[in-house]
Amino acid sequence: MTTIEATASVDQATLDALREGVAGVLAEQSGSTAVHAFIDGKNTLDRELWSQAASLGWLGCGIPEQYGGLGLGCHGLAILHTELGRQAAPGPYIPTLSAAQVIAEHGAEAVRTAWLPRIASGEISAAVPTNPDAAALTRSGSGVSGTLRCLGAPDAAFVLAPAGDTWVIVELAGAEVNAVPMWDRTRQVIDIRMQNAKPAAFLENSETLIQAMALAVAADSCGAARSVTDRTIAYMKTREQFGQPIAGFQALKHRAADLATKLAVMDETLAHAVHRTATNEPDADIWASLAKAEVTEAFVFIATDCVQLHGGVGFTWDYDPQIFLKRARLNEVLVMPNPALRDRAAAGLAAATRAGHSALELGL
């Protein structure tokens, strides 16, 4: 199902090809068995996927072509994150690609050439605060200090974070980095502590980090929620009780239909936010904030229901629903708390309305 439509900057065929390519590779390599083995420490799926992603160009999907990327902007990113979510794929995609987005939009030319080609080629990954608005490094003189809880791999090359009234890129080679064990083992979270570290670069405006992360997390949630629903409905068709497949019980059918309805709304909520962002509308941040809040909560609802619809096996480590439920719960609290995102959107709506603009155009 494609609901992310092309805009002037990107054509539909390119987006469809990207989706098909990513979906195909991930279905083959990041299936249920591989992901289960990964969370049990029995393979290095994250690394294998990362090098695949690099060689297939996925990591540069949002990066402009002159910096080694594919130049597919937030459309391409939404598609990539959706497909990664669908297979609960492990790897630091959200922090790295969101940081790249910010650098591409707000970095000085030297900063772009320093980092973007290395991200696009898969040479390095990045870390960003799990909640950028609540985290900040302190600046004294030319150095920055503090502790940050970040989304990112322990071997991330740099962190992009707020420091006082500016944003900084700090290389992590010498910093103290500790991996945090998470319930969601498909994601990596690290604590970074730095003392008077010298930033490699300063960025003026990085509010876009919140917007980029919001879109990424929302996209991941859309793909993941659809996937856990598909898996659950497939299970319901094979599991028999009272001499019939449980998928025949109307109480469960109606729940499944409600999940399908929620999924359709989630996809459009994301697509609207992506569309407004891609066309640079002033209301883009409103819709990205709301998309993250709405879609991640819906994902939690869906993943919860899918555990229940599986019965006993849903409560086991060995079945898939728990993987998605944990991913859903992490997604829900990333970026900013959802109530705060709704408030952020409300402030944006009030400002637009006071200025006499409608924030409700679809632009379709």
Add this chain to the structure above:
Amino acid sequence: MTILDAQNDLPAFRQAIRDWLAEVVPPDWKARMARADNDEFIAFQRWWMAERSKVGLAIPHWPVEYGGAGLTLRHLIVIADEMARADAPQARMFTISLIHLPGTLFPHGTEAQKRRYLAGVAKGDVWCQGFSEPNSGSDLASLRTRAVRDGDHYVINGQKIWSSYSMYADRCILLTRTDPDAQKHRGITYFIMDMRSPGVEVRPIRQANGRSEFGEMFLTNVRIPAEDMIGRENNGWRVAQATLASERGVIAFEGAERQRYEVETFYRKALESDAAWLHDDQLRREFMSFLAEMQAGRRLLRRVLAESETPEASASVLPSIVKLSATVLRQRICSFMTRIAGVEGQEFAMLAEEPFGSPMFDFLSAFSGTIAGGTNEIQRNIVAERGLGMPRI
């Protein structure tokens, strides 16, 4: 230049509609209709249809050969958007005439039926739908109104119910049973019934929202000429599927576009008056949450409309998904409006002027969305069985 002359230039087309609406829509129409009795309501609906007809917008989406303007979906979206923006009256009394009748006759009617009956719609013929019966609602195929052949006529006996605007209707699309012994879907025949025929008696039914828009129909030895049968005898169920599918989101689409402006106006006024709910974290966030769903719903409806012109449409459950989301969202919005209106909102008032000026009326009216045209439970059955492939047991 008329509106239709501008059809090849979408912005000019939009502007022409906007200018026409500014000229023709009486600013006080809502207040007038809030107090109107049945005769005034009918007169107003007929006047509105006549105005639309004058500028070629009565049936803009029909093929030219049947009196339409043959406009595209893009045009229809523009028309709906401008009507919503101007808060223009809806042609509610003509819903069956404008949507269900052509949706049935285009695929299943004879050429003579199309020429005869479609032409009347632009002239203001009101049609109603005689499907539901007291004992056949969701299980429509169990209907029992009998039709018995008598020479070149059929004789009808039975009772229909919930038929919207049947009190004002000129004609009715009617489902009857011709073969009581056949399996229930196989013994149904579809007719066009003249509502002025002897033996047709209609009584209005009062709704929970105080209005009487639907009625029950008692049919006693009503004679219908055989040429007014749509499709073949005992093949009515198939024809009825076209009627039921004809809506394909159109009504919901117009409703959603109107709701967008209602909500937007409501919000702007709240901001201007610094309404208390804006400072209530929970209420403000709830509002933002349904705003997001409203946008998603408007996009979904555009997809349904686009899909309706493709061959995949007949197998798609997207219209059911959209019905589920749009009607429940409407209830959520009206419920929100009712809560923030406090005790004042419980004062008896029918349709009032402001957007959500009578939230209880709107809240109660919202049930028509979740019940009419196949209840939401039936939509869930459709989504689960046809969309998700869950077994029917």
